[in-house]
Amino acid sequence: MQPTMKDVAKLAGVSQPTVSHVINGTAPISESVVKRVNEAIEQLGYIPNATAKSAKSRKSQIIGIIVPDVGIRFYAEMVKAIEMQLRKQGIMMYLCNTLYSNQLELDYVRTLIQHHVLGVIVGYSLLEEKSRQLLKKHGIPAVSLDVDGTTHDEYRVFVDNQMLARMAVSHLYDAGARVISYCSEPMGVNVLQARYKYFRNALQEYGLEFDERWCFIAQNPYDDYNKMKMGYNIAANILLHDNIDAVFASSDEFAFGIITRLKEHGIDIPQQIQIMGCDNDPFSKLISPPLTTIWQPINKMAGIGVSMLLSLIEGKKLEETSVCLEPNIIIRESTLKLKALKADV
Amino acid sequence: MQPTMKDVAKLAGVSQPTVSHVINGTAPISESVVKRVNEAIEQLGYIPNATAKSAKSRKSQIIGIIVPDVGIRFYAEMVKAIEMQLRKQGIMMYLCNTLYSNQLELDYVRTLIQHHVLGVIVGYSLLEEKSRQLLKKHGIPAVSLDVDGTTHDEYRVFVDNQMLARMAVSHLYDAGARVISYCSEPMGVNVLQARYKYFRNALQEYGLEFDERWCFIAQNPYDDYNKMKMGYNIAANILLHDNIDAVFASSDEFAFGIITRLKEHGIDIPQQIQIMGCDNDPFSKLISPPLTTIWQPINKMAGIGVSMLLSLIEGKKLEETSVCLEPNIIIRESTLKLKALKADV
């Protein structure tokens, strides 16, 4: 059986609370006792029981992280960045993949509450109002990442998607595009809905017409969320419209699928259709043609989010409850200026 | 404050142990009491305290998963597959990224023990013997995934890397290659060392000469484990040897970097150099030229691993403590037969 504090106390010839004090530094203990206790710990290979500690102190050293799918690179990066920062604090992390399902999200929120996590980081805007309520009711602070800035998330760090959409439209406009298609993976998280909305607004700012006929949103397959495949499938719609000058895809991986299909049909990118994505996936600069994309500061977002959460856990009031970060456009060959503006032809 | 069992008991007019029995089904309780208790639970929004439960029952509902880096797609896939299966069992998952560091691994193992996890899944062969000992000492079952079959991991599910290396060499040989370079990311996990070793053996089987002069192993940068970048850098060495017919890269992402650099130098793939990778990364079929690679059954590996762990947790003896899975070669254009065998020129 694993040794307990009692065993350590016995071997060191002190009381069990004294061992607790030595380990946690919660009382001034004489050097000689500290030494005896540490020796006993060493000898027994004693490892404190974090579970019992949490039960008594009513505080765990765990936070929950909820993302749609760690299999998606964007979220994998986010999770990694969060984990690396939490580790420094000695905090463990429960990983929860909700697969864009309201029910799974709610189940996970319940479970996190059961486990008395210190706080939660959510990689999107919670789908269920009930999830939010439960966390609030149980006094568990939550910070949302990568949401749309207009939502009701109390604490959040996000990328300015209005700016992001403007960057995209502005760039494509300058590159000569007048009919711009928006292609999105399923809009299972609110930031994707926002991106679409801001895209429409941006078109207007540039005096371009928005037309649903050349905006295509993929259906959520749930069982197999493969962005490339979804992009490949959606591209069939693009092929039906020969007036489309450019495509703004909701993510790079989705764009990869689109590019693949268009190339199969002999379409010249960018001369016939310009394409850009979003996320600056590592592969975006390797695909042919290299993909124009918009970089989002995932690490910074995660870093600020964790800092905010840690402050909230300590009961501090935050100066900023909502932090907005700027994206950056990375221009590559997939949106090189058309040789001649179609409008002039 | 969050309601406890006591509060529920009070409201329902029963004792606290009775509430426990209703919730856990650990005793036959009359329908009327069950109803009253459930109503009280509903009314108070009571959520059981898993922490206290673990403290008392000395059993958590948590397993730990240790991988080098969830930012690497291979591990992200693995983690996702594991999580999806555990969720069905109502088990939570601590995610630990060890970044190929012995110290971080050991720290995490200690922390997992502190938290009294039911078991651990390790996505490689533990680096520290001490990690293994600690887990054993504390009676925590561990299943290793993606290891080399000749190691001392007691329970493991792995891909036959001898077969994998043979497939690669055999294919390249058939495609006309006689001088084959092996290029590897840092061999921070034992399966990569094994892959290299089996590659050498396979060369011998085909009567080919192994020569370290055209085998290149990247250094571990630790702070920024970017496979593509490492592949790009290592490719400088390939350029120095004009006798190399083909390159077998330890992973697709690593191969992407190599391909990028070779193409920059005007090298025709596969006519001048054939390249193949490993993992069947989703991009491997999009890159130009599409990359020949070897698919590994990650989902199956994770699935069997989790099943094994769950059995061990239940105290069952396993029929198979070591499961070996077969890889599959996927042939694409990056290793098309050379027009003429170099040997004939």
Added chain:
DNA sequence: CTGAAAGCGCTTACAG
């Protein structure tokens, strides 16, 4: 079927 009692391994006032 239900409850009183003991206890999981620990923390935290409090007394000395």
Added chain:
DNA sequence: CTGAAAGCGCTTACAG
């Protein structure tokens, strides 16, 4: 500086 005591929220024999 150190220990006796109470208690965290729960489970688990045991008695009735």
